[in-house]
Amino acid sequence: MTNAIIRPFIRKPGSVGLVTATGTPTLDAIHVLGANRSGVRRTAVIRKIMCYNNTGANVTLQFGTRDFTAPVPLFVQMVPDLVALNGLHNSWGEDEIIPVEFSLVLLPTVNGREGNIYLLASAANVVVAIEVDEFGS
């Protein structure tokens, strides 16, 4: 028997809802972290990604956050590239997505991560929605 530690979470859709990708180099916000009354940010883990690609070619999707300490906020990729195949509905579930925790918390090797989840798509017009687990209070 194993004892798994399950942290309390709220499962919800990405706060921005259905996003139509703008395409490189523009980032599309896809989930903004909530905050409690004391201003403490929640964290989030992507549990599901769904998209529809009717652009005429395969499109690469990158999910990540921003490094806000750079002069111009930099994209920080957090999940390996995903390829949205042309003409298909593509989806990835929680057993396939690495559970990276998007957080305002700084990591030792990384400058200030904003924590909000952004999409960087290699081409425009892929339609994307995600589902996240938010941790916190």
Place this chain on the structure above:
Amino acid sequence: MEVANLYDNGPISPICQIKEHLAIQTDNSWKPFEVNFIEPIPRSSALVVDLINVFSGGVGGVLAPGASIAGQLIPVIQCDDNELIHLRWFVIDDIEGQLWQLSSTARFAPRGAQAGVNLFTPTFDPWLATTTFWVLGTTGNRDARIGCTNLGGAVLPQARVGFFGYRYLLESEERAHPNARYLPSQGK
């Protein structure tokens, strides 16, 4: 049904039987009553309130991330004279609700903060025992006010809270019965 202590950490139960006695604190005094009638108020759609709807007077609207609605009078849990409502409550949307009684007395409030009820509350307290409060039908204390803050990163079209519990009808007494149970129906 089993009679519970005031804040028992299990399912909600009446805090006395019919014909037993209560001394209820309100306006900083203990008012003695005999209980004449008890009925349950099950969790139901009628006692789910959208604070955005209440705040806007039925017009509707949205609650932006981080935005708050000040305490609103909640008509569905108001009392008549000699009536006591015993409630637990929960939120349905990603908000944190806060409770005020006697118009502006913050409930669930240690010195440094006022606690609230949010979507995580039933995770830590499945029976919502820590959300227990009472509304007494007597001058100055027949109301409860609920306000809320949007804790999520999304704009909310609804900010719903719901209530369930028991309703007691009371008969005023001259003095507190020796076996009366004392309960606080307000904050201090």
